[in-house]
Amino acid sequence: MTTMEPILSLIGVKFEHKLRAGRTLPIFNNINLSVHYAEFLGIVGPSGCGKTTLLRIMAGLAKPSSGKVIFRGEELKGPTPRISIMHQNPTLIPWLSVWENVYLAVSSRRDMTDLEKREKTSLFIDLVGLRGFESAYPAELSGGMRQRVALARALVTSPDVLLLDEPFSNLDPLTAINLSREVEYMWLDSSLPPASVVMVSHSIEDVVQLSDRVLVLKGRPAEIIAEIKIELERPRNRKSEKFYHYVDEIFTLVS
């Protein structure tokens, strides 16, 4: 599935939090990683190891203290609609309807006509299965539906890379599985965005279910201590012995 061409890579990335009185708290000192074209990359690690920070650096939302982020051959200077991020919390705007929330993501685009923007908005609302809910407000939706709106909003910009930060951890298990299947389906369909996905999660099962490759982050400052290729047929069966073998292996590394 993976080719050797990286779409997004971190080179020697260092990040530290500034504390009071000039002290700093290093989160990671030297992270090097690449996300390949059409790859689903999983990142796991114990809580507090900086997974979310790493994702925000990839999105251009946080600046590394040193090191570079290269996106499609150029240095990433700030957030771009070509890299979308979806959080654990759907972060919908409460006073905008489902349709308006999704439309917001393309509203400032100059390379699209209004008609295109509207068509795309409707298309992605359809794709996440929310047809008929366009005029509903976030407060009127269930947790799973809100996360679907967030997914539609993340994809309507046709991003090359979709970054997922614990996307299913606020959902009940059944909803989580359904939504993860949909994410997988969109990613597999080459006519639909995104090309590559990076998912951060502490649910090792979710990560093994979806990823081509898993990076294990650990320590303080955190380092990548292992890289595991998941060579299982899709769709993956969570009950198979091989699946459990991977889960066990990663679990041992994380704990």
Place this chain on the structure above:
Amino acid sequence: MAIEGLIEIATALSLSWLRLGAALLLSVAMSLLVGIPSGLNRNVERVVLPVLDVLQSVPILGFFPIAVYFFISLSPILGPELASVFLIFTSTFWNMAFGVYEAVRAIPPELYDVSRIVDLSISRRLRQIIVPACIPRIVSQLPPSIANGLYFLTASEIISFGEKEVAVKGVGSLISSYVGRGDAFGIVMSVGVLSLSIALVFALVINPLIAWSEKYKFEAVAAPRGPVITVRLGPIRRILTTVKTRMPTVSVQLHFPSTFVNVGQMARHIQRFLLIMTLSAAAIFFLTVFSGYISDLPRVLAELSAAVGELGILSLFDAAGMSFVRIAVALIISLSWSIPVAYAIAKSENLKRYALPLIQIIASIPAPIFFPLIANAFLSSSMLVEAGSILLILLGTQWYIFYSIVGGFLRIPTEYRELSQSYRLGRLRELFIIFVPFAMPSLVTGLITATGGAWNTLVVAERLVIGGLVFETPLPGLGKLLSQYTEMGSVYGIAVIVFFMTAIVVAFNRFIWRPLYDRAIQMVRE
């Protein structure tokens, strides 16, 4: 002369700060005493909050009769000092009491459960949980309280009521006497030294206190709460519902504690006991002060209706209308500069770090004492006096609006701020699609405080008397009316005007602000 003058100014300044300090200490103590029981107990809350809310809308001149009759007749020597501290207290206390109440209400219930499980004694609960939880709110209310106390500096140092005029030594009365003598050098020096001392107090006392109080914040440890903005308007909302439903009776049941001591229940009994004590003390206080009036109620009523007749209902409404227009203009001006400036501050780390403390100092420099400096310019035309009056209202109230907007903007969760970055919304759309709606509850709270405060500043803004100078708006106004009646020493006139003004503030809260606040809260709830 210069040296002597400086010594005089320094002495007066120290005395003013001492009085302000005493009033602030009293405010802290009283707000703990009143705020904690109201935060812990529904019954107390239902009684205390409406009382606080009504008293908070009484302008400082409304307290002059009490200051004169109670304190000054209590002791001719100490009385004036006590009266002055009491008057400062009436402009520093209310916001703090509401702050303590809200802080107590915001203590996570889990914490009470824990303290019940480990069986903490009541005094330990107070010392280790409840009082520390109030510290950040108390400290954050110090700047507005100081600013408010200073705003009415001259008013609280020269208590003139009819024939009686008592001035205590202080920088406010000093400036007033310089103005009376036409001593320009004295005016400039004292205003300058006062401004400098304010900056020093903030740099050396208030800002370190604010930094220290950070560690008592629950928010520092709690996980991000998501998009619901947790500004609560408990007091005002609850007050308004109570006004409608009448005050409930407080039932007292002091059971003798059984062998199995239930700490929680004992705490409640003790609170109830404290409440009864406080309420009776207050009742006795007011009864003593007004016993003369209560004994002959019919005469009082007759006097009051005579006062209403003399004032004239129509001219009361006329004055209120003009005052309202001035306040509305001041509010619109405040909003139109606060929103862009707050937005700039929320977007820039540097501005947040350096501009905010600076603005806090500027905010607490009392505007009225500057008026003698520019007196000639203002007195040259009546149009300018009207503009100056609006300027005074603005200087006294715009900060409430500004700070509530800044607070609201800064509380927007990072993930939402990043949305507009990711989708490149642009400044205007970011401001009006994300920032302003998110800050709405906070903004409405700021508007409530600002309008309430604005009605209070009217007593200085519409008719400012410093030394021999009188700045008086040519058009009518409630504050002007109140100031004139205080000068005449007409208790009944004051009572009627104060009642009228308070009724306006309460009606505003009930019919305009509360529905607006409810809608704002509804809007940001995800």
